[in-house]
Amino acid sequence: MSRVMIPESEYAKRVQRAAKLVEKAGYDVFLANSNEADFANVRYFSYYWPLFEIGGVAIAPSGESSLIIGPESGTFAEDRSKIERIHLMTEYRESADPAYPDVAVSDFKEVFESIGVTNPKKIGVAGWLITTMPVYEGLKAAFPDAEIVNADQVMTDLRVIKSEYELACLKEGLRVAEEIYPAILESLKPGMTELQAVGVINGLLYANGAECESLPSYVFAGRSTTHAISRPTHNVMQKGDMIQLNYGARIDGYSPCIGRPVCLGKMSDRQRELVEFGKEAHYKTTEWIKAGELASTVAKKYIEFFKSKGYEDNYLYGPCHGLGMIEVEKPWMETISDYPLQENMTFQVDTFLYEQGNFGLRWENGMRVTKDGCELMSNSNMEIMELDV
Numbered sequence: 001m002s003r004v005m006i007p008e009s010e011y012a013k014r015v016q017r018a019a020k021l022v023e024k025a026g027y028d029v030f031l032a033n034s035n036e037a038d039f040a041n042v043r044y045f046s047y048y049w050p051l052f053e054i055g056g057v058a059i060a061p062s063g064e065s066s067l068i069i070g071p072e073s074g075t076f077a078e079d080r081s082k083i084e085r086i087h088l089m090t091e092y093r094e095s096a097d098p099a100y101p102d103v104a105v106s107d108f109k110e111v112f113e114s115i116g117v118t119n120p121k122k123i124g125v126a127g128w129l130i131t132t133m134p135v136y137e138g139l140k141a142a143f144p145d146a147e148i149v150n151a152d153q154v155m156t157d158l159r160v161i162k163s164e165y166e167l168a169c170l171k172e173g174l175r176v177a178e179e180i181y182p183a184i185l186e187s188l189k190p191g192m193t194e195l196q197a198v199g200v201i202n203g204l205l206y207a208n209g210a211e212c213e214s215l216p217s218y219v220f221a222g223r224s225t226t227h228a229i230s231r232p233t234h235n236v237m238q239k240g241d242m243i244q245l246n247y248g249a250r251i252d253g254y255s256p257c258i259g260r261p262v263c264l265g266k267m268s269d270r271q272r273e274l275v276e277f278g279k280e281a282h283y284k285t286t287e288w289i290k291a292g293e294l295a296s297t298v299a300k301k302y303i304e305f306f307k308s309k310g311y312e313d314n315y316l317y318g319p320c321h322g323l324g325m326i327e328v329e330k331p332w333m334e335t336i337s338d339y340p341l342q343e344n345m346t347f348q349v350d351t352f353l354y355e356q357g358n359f360g361l362r363w364e365n366g367m368r369v370t371k372d373g374c375e376l377m378s379n380s381n382m383e384i385m386e387l388d389v
Contacts, residue, residue: 124151259364
């Protein structure tokens with residue numbers, strides 16, 4: 001069976017599409033930055049995935065491009081990058097702050113000149129929230145009169161509609177997650193720690209084709225399930241605990257996940273009540289989604305559904321967030337999200353409920369917007385699960 005992946009030819013096409021958007025936006029040059037955790041901008045164009053250091057891709061309106069890396073990653077980038085022109089810069093060094101006095105490095109003038117840009121007046125920067133002070137200061141030192149602006153919208157416009165190859169990667173990641181679910185359930189026992197369970201999940205992910213976890217795998221037990229975002233600990237699982245499972249397989253840079261609530265033993269009446277309502281809200285969300293619908297309308301209907309059923313106090317956020325190379329990426333579906341849904345947008349339908357100080361739960365699946373509705377790209381193992389332990 002051949003590996004599911006993005007074909008090499010796609011990377012050059014992505015750069016050319018970006019160049020047209022850069023020209024349309026009026027930028028003299030575009031700089032997309034990434035780090036190890038939020039790797040998507042750089043990997044989208046180059047296949048290169050920063051490690052320890054950060055990375056950037058500079059693109060001119062002409063379509064010329066350069067990869068920018070830290071001083072230690074030269075041979076790594078040469079072996080991996082689909083962009084041939086590579087520059088080492090100390091601004092992209094790791095946070096331990098080495099000086100690299102004996103390494104030949106470039107500055108931003110040299111990088112931009114290599115792609116035909118000599119005196120930019122307007123520099124668009126994507127990865128705005130993760131662009132470091134050394135990078136920003138390096139740009140200002142090289143071009144003191146240039147305007148540096150947030151250009152994240154360029155990346156959103158490029159990545160929001162998924163190609164057939166991107167959809168295939170997302171579906172493969174979800175297939176792996178669903179396939180290993182029964183083995184995960186078999187491993188869960190009272191007395192096990194959350195971290196031990198994560199070890200089981202991650203081993204199964206890698207053994208079944210993942211290049212990485214799509215997000216830090218969630219296994220939370222008992223009170224920890226009230227955390228919408230958290231990290232597993234040495235917390236010991238007890239009989240009667242709700243368990244929050246959230247995990248997925250990253251496939252060639254694409255990072256979908258599934259979320260399932262599980263109980264170690266029989267659920268209490270209140271646990272079952274919230275689990276059943278969460279599942280109802282999860283599927284209700286999918287009924288409101290189709291191309292042309294405003295994302296804000298879906299979010300408003302979701303909140304109203306919680307209120308109408310008497311679960312307003314158990315609501316934290318929802319109902320969906322963007323899905324692609326990062327498991328949570330733009331765009332969100334919120335009550336202020338006044339953009340129309342489009343065919344082949346992808347989201348995680350993320351249904352999280354919690355009862356403060358008690359327990360929480362999450363139903364989550366990957367979804368593709370279609371012309372007349374939506375396609376749940378993962379939808380198996382949705383039974384309400386009480387483990388016989």
